[in-house]
Amino acid sequence: MQTGMRKDIGAGLIALAIGIGVCWISLGYRIGTPSRMGPGLVPLALGIVLILCGIGAAVSGLRSSETARPMRARPMVMVTLSLVVFALTIERLGFVPASALLIVLSGLSESPPKWIALAVLCVVLIPAAYFLFIVLLGIPAPAFAWKF
């Protein structure tokens, strides 16, 4: 990722974008009056606060040259992917394959990946997690499955 992004301006723009989105959605709800408030009043007010904060942060950020903390693309992609794959496979393939996929995918954040460590983790951690969550806590997930 590029490292030169200005921190306060970027944060201000994020807040501004969320604020506009929130206001847009809130206007679809009933706003009401102060004594009989509709569900839209508080979100609308918060959206406006976010827009103001965003403008404030961006404007005051014009004077500061502080840059955002560099983001690491590889972990961002791999960790997100590992969670998504886990969510997709836990019910279709079962707990053991889903966990193994998650450990390996998140381990790919490291370059080069430490294959031996990941293999050890799979062998040790998956049975331990299976015992804790499925046997002890009784989460209804099969160890292995084949459902599509």
Place this chain on the structure above:
Amino acid sequence: MGVVDNLLLGLETALTFQNLIYCLIGVTVGMVVGVLPGIGHLTAISLLLPLTFYAPVTAGLVMLAGIYYGAQYGGSIASIMINMPGTASSAVICLDGYPLTRQGKAGTALIITTIASFVGSCIAISLLIMLSPPLARAALSFHSADYFSMMALGLVAAGTLIQGSKFIGAASVTVGLLLGIVGTDVSSGAMRFTFGAPELFDGISIVVIAMAFFGVTEVMTSIGLARDHALNAKVTLRSMMPSRADLAESRNPILRGSMVGSAVGILPGAGGGSMAAFMAYAVEKRISKKPDSFGRGAIPGISAPEAANNAAAQSAFIPTLTLGIPGDAIMALILGALLVHGITPGPQVIADSPELFWGLAVSFLVGNFILLILNIPMMGVWVRLLKIPPTYLFPAISLFIAVGVYSVANISFDVFLVAGLGLAAYVMVAFGFEPAPLLLGYVLGPLIEENFRRALLISRGDFMVFIDRPISAAFLVMSVLLVIWVALGARKNPAPVKES
């Protein structure tokens, strides 16, 4: 009931086999994560939050609290041994702890911090036991307008008492408030920000929020980074015997640190341990007869801050348990756990569930005692934990995040949600958004909206109700003063000088 009866009730609750086991698990896990740099206590508590839903409420809270104060003990070990704080609140211990290690006095430093932790905790727990009942009784007369204003003060403090841009701090709180709004509106039954997904009708679980902001972001930040500090010193039991001079030199700093810590811990939004430790360090340096020795292995430089961060960890429970106002993100998680168990935090908790309050208070004493006993023979084991390579740590945390989130409702939707929110959280934190005020906003959001609406309903839409009631007015005035003070301070020194 008198204090003695209450303490007996607490003793009875805390010493049941089940609660003792949960306390032991909590403090041990706390020690381990405290020692390991890279996982803070917030991450650890977030990871273990789903487990407590399977336990009775008292046992669950005993465990969560144990993780918190256990980590305060453990955090200083990494600071002393490898000059890298295990938790944020023990960062200041590095300043004098690591020089002591290089002088071959690691053992002394470790035992002094253990004793300081224990004394600091005990002093703050006594305050908790003495102050909470009268505070709760006073708060029973609060109306919804007072509650609204008190929570508003908590949120203003959380948003403004941060480093960096106050606008972003305020935005963090606001985003948290909005995340708390997602779901069915209690008063009208309308669906808000659910985007037609039935999984969101009940709102976003606190587990998802905590894991996204404190779990996923931590993993993305630290996975694949080598730890560049080597462990050189060895610690033997014999080297841990403190000399009489060391003990004498620690006594007053520990007492002063405990008092600073207890006071800071009670304040809302003060950030708990870190600020307490820094303030205690500053106080010691100011009044010391040899200020030059600070930074080169001064014993008061480790004993006072260590007592302070442990005292703050305990006294932070006072506003949380008596007023229902969490002072920092960890207390917000504790409050969230209470809500999940169907207990509305507030002044009625002590009266309605005395076994919960007193059991918890006594379990703090028990837990600190376990830590003291556990630490002396186990110190070598804790120190060796620092040799675990991070390669093993972060994939394991990822698995814990995924399974933990899945376990809350047994739906994969929550895991997708944590992946998306986690990614967003990572980007936002990189731009300076603060996860702790955000979590505070998320937890307080529904409570504050409910009180706001109720107050206006009773006053028939008259906003003067927030000013007519003296308690409410006082909190609002404090909020305004805080904002003015922060705004003036920001103008005076636009770039806060970082102390080395």
